[in-house]
Amino acid sequence: MLCSDGTKKLSFGGSIKDGDLVIVYEKRDVMKAVKVSETSVLQNRFGVFKHSDWIGKPFGSKVLSNKGGFVYLLAPTPELWTLVLSHRTQILYIADISFLITYLEIVPGSLVLESGTGSGSLTTSLARAVAPTGHVYTFDFHQQRAASAREDFQSTGVDSLVTVGVRDIQGEGFPDEYSGLADSVFLDLPQPWLAVPSAGKMLKQDGTLCSFSPCIEQVQRTCEALKSNFRDIRTFEVLLRTFEVHEGKIDSCQGEEGLSVRSPPCKRRHRSSEGSAMQDSSSSPTIKVRPCADARGHTGYLTFSRLQVSLS
Numbered sequence: 001m002l003c004s005d006g007t008k009k010l011s012f013g014g015s016i017k018d019g020d021l022v023i024v025y026e027k028r029d030v031m032k033a034v035k036v037s038e039t040s041v042l043q044n045r046f047g048v049f050k051h052s053d054w055i056g057k058p059f060g061s062k063v064l065s066n067k068g069g070f071v072y073l074l075a076p077t078p079e080l081w082t083l084v085l086s087h088r089t090q091i092l093y094i095a096d097i098s099f100l101i102t103y104l105e106i107v108p109g110s111l112v113l114e115s116g117t118g119s120g121s122l123t124t125s126l127a128r129a130v131a132p133t134g135h136v137y138t139f140d141f142h143q144q145r146a147a148s149a150r151e152d153f154q155s156t157g158v159d160s161l162v163t164v165g166v167r168d169i170q171g172e173g174f175p176d177e178y179s180g181l182a183d184s185v186f187l188d189l190p191q192p193w194l195a196v197p198s199a200g201k202m203l204k205q206d207g208t209l210c211s212f213s214p215c216i217e218q219v220q221r222t223c224e225a226l227k228s229n230f231r232d233i234r235t236f237e238v239l240l241r242t243f244e245v246h247e248g249k250i251d252s253c254q255g256e257e258g259l260s261v262r263s264p265p266c267k268r269r270h271r272s273s274e275g276s277a278m279q280d281s282s283s284s285p286t287i288k289v290r291p292c293a294d295a296r297g298h299t300g301y302l303t304f305s306r307l308q309v310s311l312s
């Protein structure tokens with residue numbers, strides 16, 4: 001999935017090779033991960049696609065079936081992986097993931113401890129954030145889930161950045177060998193407050209902790225546990241509003257944003273290069289932008305805090 005060579009930008013350089021993982025994109029909500037194999041075919045409602053036709057093409061290519069149908073072959077970024085991975089558990093999605101990576105201040109070179117691993121949705125983005133010199137140590141007490149996550153990290157190419165351990169973090173805490181070494185700790189556990197004392201031991205001075213919980217009662221208990229050893233305790237709920245963009249005709253009564261539903265007021269009025277206000281054309285095809293009907297609502301609460309700086 002990632003090029004973790006420190007001398008290169010993190011990107012999908014070059015073209016699709018035998019053995020690569022690609023995301024086969026039919027439309028926004030129809031995608032699947034496929035491992036390219038020279039002798040295999042992909043069959044869907046658009047016809048039969050030979051993998052051998054894909055090899056050598058750049059990621060992002062449009063490829064044709066025997067019937068002239070087409071799909072796009074996209075690079076397996078963590079964002080897309082989160083949408084296609086097999087759900088062995090509830091997972092974190094990109095709105096929470098992007099917010100928590102920023103708020104935890106995770107950067108290339110960071111050492112991050114995580115539990116539980118679950119389906120590895122967050123772990124994959126953490127791996128990209130710490131690459132090429134950092135590392136994510138992730139723990140789940142469920143042996144089979146840990147094994148499946150390891151396989152996924154291998155096929156998405158982040159395995160050199162992630163170590164998966166099997167351990168009951170609520171019962172035993174994180175292993176002592178990481179004491180005082182972690183830049184950040186992330187918890188997605190049913191009783192995160194039980195892991196807070198261990199997280200505090202693992203963090204460097206000023207290190208950051210985040211706990212994800214779906215229920216506010218869990219948040220309250222976690223905050224109670226954080227009070228003694230952590231400061232700057234803050235809880236967020238990240239609500240994402242997704243819009244779909246497609247070509248269509250705009251009714252003249254819809255206003256400059258072309259929305260047939262209520263939308264927030266537009267603070268800035270866009271002007272054309274000649275300086276006049278842009279005119280809507282009610283007759284010509286134009287781009288329509290409207291909120292998606294299937295937008296995701298509440299996922300959970302993210303509670304952040306920073307380890308108290310000890311004065312000794």
Ligand SMILES: C[S@@+](CC[C@H](N)C(=O)[O-])C[C@H]1O[C@@H](n2cnc3c(N)ncnc32)[C@H](O)[C@@H]1O
Pocket residue numbers: 089090091092115116117118119120121122123139140141142145167168169170171188189190
């Ligand atoms: C909701 S899932 C985590 C999902 C993950 N954040 C993702 O984005 O894919 C919670 C995981 O915590 C694990 N878990 C529950 N209790 C645990 C414990 N005491 N120690 C370690 N892992 C635990 C479960 O097995 C499960 O896989």
